[in-house]
Amino acid sequence: MKNLLITISRIFxxxxxxxxxxxxxxxxxxxxxxxxxxxxxxxxxxxGIAGGAQVLAGMCLIFNKYVVVCALGLAIMVLIIxxxxxxxxxxxxxxxxxxxxxxxxxxxxxxIAFLLLAASNMKDSRD
Numbered sequence: 001m002k003n004l005l006i007t008i009s010r011i012f013x014x015x016x017x018x019x020x021x022x023x024x025x026x027x028x029x030x031x032x033x034x035x036x037x038x039x040x041x042x043x044x045x046x047x048g049i050a051g052g053a054q055v056l057a058g059m060c061l062i063f064n065k066y067v068v069v070c071a072l073g074l075a076i077m078v079l080i081i082x083x084x085x086x087x088x089x090x091x092x093x094x095x096x097x098x099x100x101x102x103x104x105x106x107x108x109x110x111x112i113a114f115l116l117l118a119a120s121n122m123k124d125s126r127d
Contacts, residue, residue: 006120007064013113014061017074021054037092038085053077067121075114082107 024031024047035043054077057070086107088100 006117009113010061010064010067010117013071013074013110013117014058014063016058016110017054018058018062021051021056021058024051024054034085037095038087040084050077050081061117068118071114071118071121075111075118078107078110078114082111 028047031047032043035047040046053073057074060066060070082104086100086104088097088104091097
């Protein structure tokens with residue numbers, strides 16, 4: 001049962017980030033505008049990297065490849081995105097503070113899920 005739950009979690013997390021990565025490319029201008037509102041420099045380069053990383057890591061998680069590296073990488077990426085794009089403590093014109101607070105908290109849950117996924121896939125050094 002434990003392995004089934006871990007597998008389901010891994011696949012859903014992978015699918016979530018695969019779709020989020022594809023959405024970055026399909027809604028490119030919207031994402032660039034959001035990044036510009038938050039004064040993020042090199043937004044086109046960073047968005048391309050984020051979208052590509054999400055697609056690649058999402059696929060790896062779905063197919064159970066490089067799970068620890070991808071989970072830790074996505075945890076770090078989500079943390080960076082959280083601090084820079086969902087910074088509800090700053091006021092930006094046209095940005096809903098309640099929505100950003102909700103995104104920030106949701107992303108903390110994703111970070112926790114990635115850390116747990118990475119830990120559950122690490123080999124025990126005592127083996």
